[in-house]
Amino acid sequence: MRVQPSALRLLKRLRVCYRVTHCGRAYSHNLSADLAQSSLHGDEIGKLKTRFNFPKATHTIWQIYRDASIQTQLQDDSAPRVVLHGWIDSPPRKVSRTRAFANLRDTQFLYRTAEQLENDKHEASDEEIATIQLFEDLTERPDDVGNPDVVLLRRMKQETCVCVEGHVGRAKGHIPWRLEIVVDRITVLNNAEDFVSQMRGTKDWDPKYRYLQLRSFQFQRALAMRSKVATLIRNVFLDHRFIEVETPLLFRSTPEGAREFLVPSRTDAGKMYALPQSPQQYKQLLMASGVHRYYQFAKCFRDEDLRKDRQPEFTQVDLEMSFAKALDVQDVVESILVRVWKEIKGIELQRPIKRLPYIEAMSRYGVDKPDLRSDIEIFDLSEFATSNTDPDYPVFEILVYRAQNSNFPAAVAAPDGYPTLRVPLSHRIRLSKEESAKWLSRCVAEFDLKLVSDLGTTASEIMKKHDIRDGDVIYACTRQRVPFENPTPLGRQRLKIMQETMSLSDRAVAPLWVIDFPLFTPAESGRVVNGYVEFDYGRLVATHHPFTMPSIDSMPALLVAVEDQSSQVDPRTIIGQHYDIVVNGVEVGGGSTRIHDSWLQRFVLSRILRVPGIRVQLEHGETEPDNPFTHLLNALTMACPPHAGLALGFDRLCAMLNGSDSIRDVIAFPKTQTGADPLVGSPSLVTDEQLGVYHVQLKK
Amino acid sequence: MRVQPSALRLLKRLRVCYRVTHCGRAYSHNLSADLAQSSLHGDEIGKLKTRFNFPKATHTIWQIYRDASIQTQLQDDSAPRVVLHGWIDSPPRKVSRTRAFANLRDTQFLYRTAEQLENDKHEASDEEIATIQLFEDLTERPDDVGNPDVVLLRRMKQETCVCVEGHVGRAKGHIPWRLEIVVDRITVLNNAEDFVSQMRGTKDWDPKYRYLQLRSFQFQRALAMRSKVATLIRNVFLDHRFIEVETPLLFRSTPEGAREFLVPSRTDAGKMYALPQSPQQYKQLLMASGVHRYYQFAKCFRDEDLRKDRQPEFTQVDLEMSFAKALDVQDVVESILVRVWKEIKGIELQRPIKRLPYIEAMSRYGVDKPDLRSDIEIFDLSEFATSNTDPDYPVFEILVYRAQNSNFPAAVAAPDGYPTLRVPLSHRIRLSKEESAKWLSRCVAEFDLKLVSDLGTTASEIMKKHDIRDGDVIYACTRQRVPFENPTPLGRQRLKIMQETMSLSDRAVAPLWVIDFPLFTPAESGRVVNGYVEFDYGRLVATHHPFTMPSIDSMPALLVAVEDQSSQVDPRTIIGQHYDIVVNGVEVGGGSTRIHDSWLQRFVLSRILRVPGIRVQLEHGETEPDNPFTHLLNALTMACPPHAGLALGFDRLCAMLNGSDSIRDVIAFPKTQTGADPLVGSPSLVTDEQLGVYHVQLKK
Numbered sequence A, B: 001m002r003v004q005p006s007a008l009r010l011l012k013r014l015r016v017c018y019r020v021t022h023c024g025r026a027y028s029h030n031l032s033a034d035l036a037q038s039s040l041h042g043d044e045i046g047k048l049k050t051r052f053n054f055p056k057a058t059h060t061i062w063q064i065y066r067d068a069s070i071q072t073q074l075q076d077d078s079a080p081r082v083v084l085h086g087w088i089d090s091p092p093r094k095v096s097r098t099r100a101f102a103n104l105r106d107t108q109f110l111y112r113t114a115e116q117l118e119n120d121k122h123e124a125s126d127e128e129i130a131t132i133q134l135f136e137d138l139t140e141r142p143d144d145v146g147n148p149d150v151v152l153l154r155r156m157k158q159e160t161c162v163c164v165e166g167h168v169g170r171a172k173g174h175i176p177w178r179l180e181i182v183v184d185r186i187t188v189l190n191n192a193e194d195f196v197s198q199m200r201g202t203k204d205w206d207p208k209y210r211y212l213q214l215r216s217f218q219f220q221r222a223l224a225m226r227s228k229v230a231t232l233i234r235n236v237f238l239d240h241r242f243i244e245v246e247t248p249l250l251f252r253s254t255p256e257g258a259r260e261f262l263v264p265s266r267t268d269a270g271k272m273y274a275l276p277q278s279p280q281q282y283k284q285l286l287m288a289s290g291v292h293r294y295y296q297f298a299k300c301f302r303d304e305d306l307r308k309d310r311q312p313e314f315t316q317v318d319l320e321m322s323f324a325k326a327l328d329v330q331d332v333v334e335s336i337l338v339r340v341w342k343e344i345k346g347i348e349l350q351r352p353i354k355r356l357p358y359i360e361a362m363s364r365y366g367v368d369k370p371d372l373r374s375d376i377e378i379f380d381l382s383e384f385a386t387s388n389t390d391p392d393y394p395v396f397e398i399l400v401y402r403a404q405n406s407n408f409p410a411a412v413a414a415p416d417g418y419p420t421l422r423v424p425l426s427h428r429i430r431l432s433k434e435e436s437a438k439w440l441s442r443c444v445a446e447f448d449l450k451l452v453s454d455l456g457t458t459a460s461e462i463m464k465k466h467d468i469r470d471g472d473v474i475y476a477c478t479r480q481r482v483p484f485e486n487p488t489p490l491g492r493q494r495l496k497i498m499q500e501t502m503s504l505s506d507r508a509v510a511p512l513w514v515i516d517f518p519l520f521t522p523a524e525s526g527r528v529v530n531g532y533v534e535f536d537y538g539r540l541v542a543t544h545h546p547f548t549m550p551s552i553d554s555m556p557a558l559l560v561a562v563e564d565q566s567s568q569v570d571p572r573t574i575i576g577q578h579y580d581i582v583v584n585g586v587e588v589g590g591g592s593t594r595i596h597d598s599w600l601q602r603f604v605l606s607r608i609l610r611v612p613g614i615r616v617q618l619e620h621g622e623t624e625p626d627n628p629f630t631h632l633l634n635a636l637t638m639a640c641p642p643h644a645g646l647a648l649g650f651d652r653l654c655a656m657l658n659g660s661d662s663i664r665d666v667i668a669f670p671k672t673q674t675g676a677d678p679l680v681g682s683p684s685l686v687t688d689e690q691l692g693v694y695h696v697q698l699k700k
Helices: A005-013 A024-038 A042-052 A061-066 A068-075 A114-120 A194-199 A207-214 A217-239 A280-288 A326-345 A358-365 A438-447 A455-465 A489-501 A552-561 A598-608 A630-636 A650-657 A688-693 B005-013 B024-038 B042-052 B061-066 B068-075 B114-120 B194-199 B207-214 B217-239 B280-288 B326-345 B358-365 B438-447 B455-465 B489-501 B552-561 B598-608 B630-636 B650-657 B688-693
Strands: A081-088 A099-105 A131-137 A161-170 A179-190 A262-264 A272-274 A293-301 A313-322 A355-357 A378-380 A385-387 A395-401 A425-428 A449-451 A473-479 A511-518 A520-529 A532-542 A575-583 A586-593 A643-649 A696-698 B081-088 B099-105 B131-137 B161-170 B179-190 B262-264 B272-274 B293-301 B313-322 B355-357 B378-380 B385-387 B395-401 B425-428 B449-451 B473-479 B511-515 B520-529 B532-542 B578-583 B586-593 B643-649 B696-698
Touching (some): A061 A081, A131 A161, A262 B262, A280 A293, A280 A630, A280 A643, A326 A643, A326 A650, A358 A378, A358 A511, A378 A489, A385 A395, A395 A489, A438 A449, A438 A455, A473 A489, A575 A643, A630 B207, B061 B081, B207 B217, B280 B293, B280 B630, B326 B511, B326 B650, B355 B358, B378 B489, B438 B455
Antiparallel strands (some): A081 A099, A099 A131, A293 A313, A395 A473, A696 B696, B081 B161, B262 B272, B293 B313, B313 B643
16 A cells, blocks of 8 residues: 555645654653644644644555565665654664664564464564664755754654654665665654653563553563464354353352452442352353353452462353263363464364373372373372371372483472471482382381381382382372372472473473362361361362262262261262363363252252252242342253353463463453552542442441 | 264163153152162162263254255155254144154254355244254054153153154155154253243243243344354454453543442452443553554443443443554444444445534434434524524524325424423424414524514525425424534434334444544533523533544644633534444444543643643653553653544444344343342342451441
8 A cells, every 4th residue: 555645745744843852751841832832823733733643554564574566666676655653663873974773663563364474484583573674864855954843763762653754675784585664754653751762671660561561572472362362262162153142240249169359239228249250150041041052251350369370350261051061061172272272382282182080180190280291190009008197198109209310310399388297208219228118117107107018028019119219219298098188298299390300391281181070178177187187078168169060970979968967978979070171280271060950959059068048958839049049049940951161261371372470471451469450550549429329438 | 973873772771760740840859859769779870860961962953954964864764863952842732642742942043154044044934943843652652651760742841951862754744844853762851940831932021030031032043143243343353453452340440431330459458449431541551552453342331320221231342543543443343334234134334434523413413323214304594593592502493394205294292301492392384374484483482583584584485495395394493503412402303203203124224423523511500591401611521531632623722721721612612533433323332533642631631621630731850640540641651652442332233233222132131220130139238247358338
């Protein structure tokens, strides 16, 4: 696209006319002064108006490098005229009294198509394609020299926002594709405070100026990537015949789950909305509504203390399918992960993704979200020894840190901050000193082990079976048979070894499904006995949420409490149809097959989780009494179909794809650890009148 | 896809075994009784478990009609075996002691591709393609008769959720493509309360049971349509190289705009977040961040009294473009509207969409969002007469309701509830009675008119110019020269005439841009003088929001206040670069070119809108003092590029495409007029402890 000659003439007439010395703060002073005079000096105002008027760009910077017509014209030795918008990327370099260079930058390199990207990646980086050299030669523009109304590149400050008109030429230098713009005219569209020019490139921005940080290539790329991932995911949903449905954010407080943000109602004095922790209940209601397959990029809120991967508001890729079971949901999620890793990282994930039952994840890796980029495993030594120290923690297990496989054969210290007995015992094997059983004798003492044979025989059988050699380090500890302590001490140790000894490429991707979770978790009693956390097996909480379906095989164990109300359900015997998708040790998403039977849902809520106000059995003709789950229980009695679903943590997924430790890198305007946004100053004080309208006041 | 014979055998073994008489409430009673016995009668439990287990569907209903392999097999006189999921759509019809029919329904007809839709629309409606006849012939299943464990179709209640296994045959009747399923086995997946079966089809659902209402074709279609519109819009954004960026919902209270929902902070005692009315400020900060083109389907909140097209939370298609002006934004929005109307309604909108300046919209149609599906216009009679009644309302104007063009030649009464002088005078022309000037003499009396000539001459000139004939009805009133009374009395009258006399097809689409709005609106003084609302021209509010750029031509009038702080800006003289997109009288979206200059923004906020804490001029080196706009003013000083943007009301757009009066028809879970959701019971009471955590208490 070219600017018409007549338009160019018009622009020439409207030429911008303030001096570059009126930059930064001085600029606004000067503007006001100019404008004040404008009513007096009518002909001045025409020029001032042009500050808010500027020609349309003919190209983005990367288009200049790629435009076939420009290439043709350059070959014919003509110099195509262009108009560009962008920022001055670095202070101008003055090479003589009449000549100066600077770079212009824009952010549009992000918007190349896949095909253009493919062509570009062999010859130029994003940064290169996002900038172009500007060349000002005043010997060619004698009229402009000394004219105070003309903006000169040589006086331009870094980070000024400009419109450049000029013609394209080949840049001198050894990179053949490099072009430059010989500047005819430059218009300042907005100035930058001095400190902006000085600070660009600094990583430690004051979060008050988040927008300056976001201008960097790194963040521009992260934002564009996030947008692309969302598009890829939506396309997978469309392929699988999902529809997108939006669910309310002004929800109600529910007794389960994390702490909720409250929103006072104006029209119903004394009542509150709550912001949803997830659309879980609404999406189940959508299944009762006959929506076949639902998805949504859902805004969720949890008022918990923040960590680097937690924000008070976050985005969840939420899905639910009716007439569906685990494999149906997992199939869609695998399609999403495969598509995203392929398109964003160029990595082909293998399907089906590996499945690991919870108990196996806990016993082999010591955590319910194992990072399988390392093959270090934990060995259950129950066939050789069991622990007598705490009857709830009978399983004796070891992790072997093998000398020959590691770059760092020194032992890795245990993580800090745990009770003594929950710190693994560590021991370096020294066969040369004929101490081959010493590690086991230390363990016997520490964990009060009962061995199946004598010390020497047992030690040597263990070492033979698990191929333990001279120089290896053994970490030993105990765990529960079905571990609710999560991670286990050896699980923590394994992670620490990985963090300290492995340099993991972000191209190593180890996804897995963790399945067969315990449906309920015993509450911690609050007491620690001999360093062991005590669990109260009579007081159960939902491991994930109270809507998860028990496995068919667990029904008999679950239903012991149907007739005998005093009988207790053993949480170790009941498996839930829950499934987590884990990538590189990060829980990227969790889902489950839901309870769609109202009786079973009432049974779980009342008998097992003891939610007040819910009874298993209603009288004939009785409608569900008012309780926090009335809506859901009602819906289940009205032919709600079987359904299953899952939610992916979108921020975490994007952070992982971006190679970031923190989800803040992929969120435009994140909150700090205290839940504040220093950029806009939220939260903030409001007036008593504002509060009064909502029938609340600050607590005295 | 077919179920393997071995799988079918397995299913047969697991055959579901409870009687259909155990439906509804009875079902759950019975389930609990069965389950209670299960621990005693071990072999019963296997059967009960199957209630939560069911075969995968081989087809959706519409796929059965369209599956080529099924057609082939039918031609070969074989009966393909299928498994279907769905709901019993109507009570079974028992045609003999052994034979019964019923219809099965699913909602998957919504998910056909465009091509499939094209094929289907010539032969079958959505409703037809969403149901299939079930035929049960017990003479073919003698073993099942009298077996209490076998579920029989003939005893099935309407709306029961089932899995049907059977084989496909041709249905008898005169529709050649109609097929039926001869039932081999039917499994109940969930039952429906009795009243559900009775109420299906009723329009007046208790909103407590919104999910039942959503199961109807009408709402299924509306939800699927909304999802499709979102996809179409996103594709337009992708074509225009936008990226999607999510902005925070925990924002801060700002002094401009509607009443805001507040969210108390737990970590910063006494401070509040506010839910955003729109992402306006964050999206401008994104422009300062170097994001080239931004879009988002943004959740917005306004705590205003609700009307049928207002909800406390709503969705906005939000966009912003840097280095852009009105035409750039309008181009994208036109692309969206053209794409959506084409794909959803099959209607080609003409581009460019008509532009109408505000003053012309007000003078010709009496409202800033005229419905152009009618060509009725208002005539400004200033050349013939002006009003002396109120000096602020000098313009005398008429609307002619022409007898010959109307199906309803009776006069349409004026809308209720307005002061006498703001109700148009109406008069039917009776030339036959030689009363041709009577209407004008009534107007002279009513509005104290000053005529340019004598009564008879003036009346006849007006009637000649505007072709007023016998039987026509004239509505007359006055207005301000630049009307801030919006709609004007004649604008209201015009709308009422359209509503009462036109039967508008939803295929008539009249989009237009209303441009050149007054940047500021005088506040209403609160007084009504002789029926005329009094405006205070010295107290100005932003017509849309304070970030809208004045037109270049208005700069001199705006800037009179720069030097002389006591001088007042006349709101009638200043045009803002705001643009509304209006379709059929509904404001579908509004946008503007923004102020990107910090000085001008401070000038507007402080001098014109008198926001406290903001000064036009900062001292050299002074940073922006703390005020509600600090973040925005700071960003403008840091080379924020020129930018422009717009937001479309997504709910309204979808309601219009759905042919709905109310946006509730296109929102899955809307709030009532009082802001409640009776389905989940929000808002609700919370405990004092919950409030205490947030440092607030209910107001005594």
